[in-house]
Amino acid sequence: MIRIMLVSKEPEALGGLARGLKKRDDIDLIHVGSKEEVLGRVEEGGIDVVVTDAQLPDKEPLSLVTELMKKQPLINCAMVSTLSPEDFHEYTEGLGVFMQLPLNPGEGEAEKMLEILNSIDVLLKA
Numbered sequence: 001m002i003r004i005m006l007v008s009k010e011p012e013a014l015g016g017l018a019r020g021l022k023k024r025d026d027i028d029l030i031h032v033g034s035k036e037e038v039l040g041r042v043e044e045g046g047i048d049v050v051v052t053d054a055q056l057p058d059k060e061p062l063s064l065v066t067e068l069m070k071k072q073p074l075i076n077c078a079m080v081s082t083l084s085p086e087d088f089h090e091y092t093e094g095l096g097v098f099m100q101l102p103l104n105p106g107e108g109e110a111e112k113m114l115e116i117l118n119s120i121d122v123l124l125k126a
Contacts, residue, residue, distance in 0.1 A: 002117070003046050005030045007038055007064070008053035013104055014080075017051070020110025035059040035067075042072050049117065054080040054103060065095050076120065078113060080105065 004027060006014045011031050021027050030047070032038055035058050041047055050068060052061040059067075065077050078099040081088050088100045098116055101109050 001026055001028050002048050003028045003030065004049040004051065005032060005038065005041060005047050006051050006053075007032050007056060009033050009055060009057040010053070013053050014051065016104060016106030017101070017110050017113075020107030021114070023107075023110075024114065033057060035064055038064060039067065039071065042068060042075065047072075047075060049076045049078065049113075051078045051101070051113075052080065054082065062091065062095075065092070065097060069095055076117065 004021060006018060006029060008014050008031075011033075018029055021029060030041065032041065035056070038050065042050070052064060054061065056064060061079050065079065068075055068077065073096070075096070077095070077097045078101055079092065079097055080101045080103060082103060083091060083100070085100065098120065099113055
């Protein structure tokens, strides 16, 4: 089972992504809306992926990812961002962010995310 946490102050902003991810039986989605919820759940363990929306109610997404990396350096993170791919790479370099998502990501992005996660899993098992 892959446990994916979606972090957004407005869950519907990640609704298309969630619908795409729910097509797989081996995915457990967890929706949270605050930094405290994220950090609490991650500390409990069992979270494989954290996806942050571009706007969070109590924390800037990059700050949240930075804090996550300090607590759980092997957790996979994806972020919604309107930055150019080059700027996004510079912005997140060294933080373990494996994917940039567009605003209101949909089912196509869910499929791409799962392909990347599968590639990461294969590399880790090699």
